[in-house]
Amino acid sequence: MxxxxxxxxxxxxxxxxxxxxxxxxxxxxxxxxxxxxxxxxxxxxxxxxxxxxxxxxxxxxxxVAAVTGEREARVAAAVAGRPADVGLAEAVIEAIVDQYTDPGQPGCDALLLITTRPALRDEFVDAAAAIEHPLSDAIAQRLGHTGRHTTARVLAASVAAAVRLALREWLQTTAASSTTSGLVLPSGSLPDLLRTTLAPLTPALDAAERQAGRRPPQ
Amino acid sequence: MxxxxxxxxxxxxxxxxxxxxxxxxxxxxxxxxxxxxxxxxxxxxxxxxxxxxxxxxxxxxxxVAAVTGEREARVAAAVAGRPADVGLAEAVIEAIVDQYTDPGQPGCDALLLITTRPALRDEFVDAAAAIEHPLSDAIAQRLGHTGRHTTARVLAASVAAAVRLALREWLQTTAASSTTSGLVLPSGSLPDLLRTTLAPLTPALDAAERQAGRRPPQ
DNA sequence: GACAAAACTTGCGTGCACGCAAATTTGCGT
DNA sequence: ACGCAAATTTGCGTGCACGCAAGTTTTGTC
Structure with a gap:
């Protein structure tokens, strides 16, 4: 492709x-x-x-690239692959949660390494910004070529920003708990965090979809 | 203070x-x-x-700091200073547009300098990320202390991302036109660009406000 | 199969970001 | 006024990012 x-x-x-x-x-x-x-x-x-x-x-x-792999491309593909009858917001959120939900342990020790060093944590968070452009294309495709191209870019950038917030929070609590208790990786809470930070954007995603959908008729 | x-x-x-x-x-x-x-x-x-x-x-x-000054703090103050009866979306958008609308020419030659060098352009765009934390506080205050603190942070991050998109676009077209025609600074279009990139976030801002407002009653 | 153009690699030089620890300055209690 | 503790400045050393101009490999063409 x-x-x-x-x-x-x-x-x-x-x-x-x-x-x-x-x-x-x-x-x-x-x-x-x-x-x-x-x-x-x-x-x-x-x-x-x-x-x-x-x-x-x-x-x-x-x-960081060794750990994250080609996650960006997979997120975009996952968004594009959702059935067309589910809402844009749901498609985006579920696609992201899926891709960030740990599939086995492809690098559990590596994650522990990343959470330890601040420079690596920052780079890990910033790496999520790479989803912006692929995601923008995927959203634009779902909105149809009639809609403003800018809308897709804004939404993608906002989603990326929300994801980065979630990752930051996750790494922070992770690091805190590994100093107090002892080397725990509460990976279970990441999906919840992602849903929480992405939720406020749902109205914007839905509104964009409604507006784009209203183009052909009337 | x-x-x-x-x-x-x-x-x-x-x-x-x-x-x-x-x-x-x-x-x-x-x-x-x-x-x-x-x-x-x-x-x-x-x-x-x-x-x-x-x-x-x-x-x-x-x-870049010499040109942008303390714009971040002023944006936050402007948001907080808007009357309480106007919508959150309108308050945020107008506050930002106001602060980014050129007040006279505090550094017209400096802007020309910045648009020239790619490294300076990048730094100028990234500097807009500094509005994120002050803006987050201002939004949280408007949503009231009952709302999720996370919502304010997500919205602020999204707004910052949209602003960065607008600035990038503006600098790009600016640079393009100064090579083709000759050293023009179409500063007039920046407010329009900002409104365009911020518009898709309006539903999210309104929804957050409605949800926070619905707390005390019912 | 040879050739020219384009893409990639490499070595080199420069300026830079930043940790660290000693020296200096500032704030404050007495 | 004096001196101690904390904050800040400074010098130094190290590793790094990156422009530039060869040198080398790959590609498409005749």
Whole structure:
């Protein structure tokens, strides 16, 4: 669905990106995140240190990317994939909750690592901003091409902002409880938090849908 | 209203901050933004280079701060100051439009400088994120202490996101037109852009207000 | 199959953000 | 007026992001 440039080149690029992600996560888990320099990651991935910064613009980005994977694209696909007769608000909220609900433990130790270091927490939260553009496209598609393109972008940006609020809150309480009690990961509350922060946006999503839907008739 | 620490200390801090802002803007206008190093700004302000980074965490921040001033606080104050009988949505939108409507030309040449350099544009847009917390407090106050505190934060974050979208669009078209035609600053369209991006959030703001208002009765 | 253009990698140099700890300044009680 | 404690400034060292200009690999064309 997305293969603009020819094959071999893109293939190698993804391989390098993946190698960097894997190396970054492995080294961070082995030695602790503060004892890993960019040069180490590059060396472990078999590329030049300069090349690292062609793929990731900060040291933390590779580690977080290894955990989050391609969540943004999956969220957008999930929104587009919901049946057309459910409300936009419900479609968006459920799609997001689904994607952020832990599927097994793809990196439970990695999450614990992220919650520990402030820099990694910030990067993890900021990474959620990447859902904005794909989500904007998905919402625009649901609203139909008649509606204002700007509306979709505003709604997507608002949803992304709400998600970031939820993640911040989640990481904060998580970090607090792991210092007081002891190393607990209350992952169960994340879906609830997401629903809570997304709820206030429901009226805006519904209104946009109603307005777009009213276009063809009358 | 806000003088937690004793006077003289805070006074000097603000003086230093202002000196850095002024020096940064002046030098950027004189030599062009790329020919100004952090050391130059610090020297012009009479402080150590290291001290600069105690006040601003990036080189661009001081320049942008010199232009934007304390806009965040004024937005929050403007929201709080609107009469209680106008809708929340209207209060927020009008307050923001007012504050972003150019009052004379406090830095027309400075704006031209900012639109030129991508790094400064980014910093200018990101600076709008600072309205989030003050605005959150102002909205919470209008919703009354009975409402969910989270709702106010989500709405404030969404509004901030919408504002950033408007600014981005504005700077983009501005930059485009200054290369094609010649150095035009279509500042007149900013209010319209802001209303357009904020409009989709009106239903959410109204709904929150209705829900909070329904608390005391019934 | 060879060639030219485009895309990617690499090395280098520069300026920068920031942790840390010593030195300095400010606030306040006595 | 004096001195102690807290806040702030400063110098230093480290790692990092990124522009730039080669050098290298891939792609599409003749």
């Amino acid at each position: 997305e293969t603009r440039p020819t094959g071999l080149r893109e293939q190698k690029k993804q391989a390098t990106r993946e190698a960097l992600r894997a190396a970054a996560l492995r080294l961070a888990l082995e030695r602790g995140p503060d004892n890993v320099r960019v040069d180490d990651i590059a060396e472990a991935a078999g590329v030049s240190p300069r090349t690292y910064n062609n793929y990731f613009s900060s040291r933390e980005q590779a580690i | 806000e003088t937690r620490p004793t006077g003289l200390r805070e006074q000097k801090k603000q003086a230093t901050r202002e000196a850095l802002r002024a020096a940064a803007l002046r030098l950027a206008l004189e030599r062009g933004p790329d020919n100004v190093r952090v050391d130059d700004i610090a020297e012009a302000a009479g402080v150590s280079p290291r001290t600069y980074n105690n006040y601003f965490s990036s080189r661009e921040q001081a320049i």
